[in-house]
Amino acid sequence: MDYSNNSTPTWCPGCGDFSVLRSIQTAAAHLAIAPHQMAVISGIGCSGRISGYLNVYGFHSIHGRALPVAQGIKLVNPELTVIAAGGDGDGFAIGTAHTVHAIRRNIDMTYVVMNNQIYGLTKGHTSPLSTTGFVTKSTPYGSIEAPIKPGMIALASGATFVAQGFSAYQEQLVEILTRAILHKGFSFVNVFSPCVTFNKTNTYQWFREHLVNLDEMNSHDPHDFQSAINRYISTDGLFTGILYENDDPDYYSKLPGERGTSVVHQDLDISNQFDTLMQDFI
Numbered sequence: 001m002d003y004s005n006n007s008t009p010t011w012c013p014g015c016g017d018f019s020v021l022r023s024i025q026t027a028a029a030h031l032a033i034a035p036h037q038m039a040v041i042s043g044i045g046c047s048g049r050i051s052g053y054l055n056v057y058g059f060h061s062i063h064g065r066a067l068p069v070a071q072g073i074k075l076v077n078p079e080l081t082v083i084a085a086g087g088d089g090d091g092f093a094i095g096t097a098h099t100v101h102a103i104r105r106n107i108d109m110t111y112v113v114m115n116n117q118i119y120g121l122t123k124g125h126t127s128p129l130s131t132t133g134f135v136t137k138s139t140p141y142g143s144i145e146a147p148i149k150p151g152m153i154a155l156a157s158g159a160t161f162v163a164q165g166f167s168a169y170q171e172q173l174v175e176i177l178t179r180a181i182l183h184k185g186f187s188f189v190n191v192f193s194p195c196v197t198f199n200k201t202n203t204y205q206w207f208r209e210h211l212v213n214l215d216e217m218n219s220h221d222p223h224d225f226q227s228a229i230n231r232y233i234s235t236d237g238l239f240t241g242i243l244y245e246n247d248d249p250d251y252y253s254k255l256p257g258e259r260g261t262s263v264v265h266q267d268l269d270i271s272n273q274f275d276t277l278m279q280d281f282i
């Protein structure tokens, strides 16, 4: 199946987002998801352009609001494979509240954060995930704030799937995204996706030297919550692989009675239901 709509991405040559785009396409192909059965919803930022480069349903939403839109789409049509995608500023600055609530709600969808630890689209400002001491135009003397730890927020919010990938490790990223899509619940995937133009600190080489691969650690058990927390702390969040996964029931499966029927399968002809609705007011 062809998931490319033949648009040419306007990302800078070498941007990590190319690999994320390719990895989503490859994961979808592995799972044989028909393009009309998939929707990619994005926020604002360089990463937000991703929804325009795929031959699937897409919506380029507003800053920090990809998740509400994506959740709404999944709720009315749970048969769609829904992926929300955005940058670290999108998900952990203006959109933080949506990130936390989407995670705890556990709707069956995947959220990909294309984390470059900087605001690229606005020409290189410090983001909530930039490291302490990070020098940009907005922090010329170095950031004095500690960065948010996205995986820890996900775990603390009750995530049922937490993983991290790296744009340069595409084979692993495809495997992670495939598992994330298959996971029955909300999958949080933080991808280290270097901004080659503005972030001269967290480069491909820097990540190669600092990232630990959980797949190579026999002692890591992704079904052990305490182990996941310990692993996050011991690596300072610099790892790739699946950190944590459980099979808690997703949002839809917990809806009671008729409300468990998706909107696209409900009879929306209100005239048929008028008498029933009015009984609430009698």
Ligand code: SF4
Residues within 6 Å of the ligand: 010, 011, 012, 014, 015, 016, 017, 046, 047, 116, 120, 121, 194, 195, 196, 197, 198
């Ligand atoms: Fe990618 Fe950075 Fe260029 Fe944006 S500015 S397209 S994040 S390399």
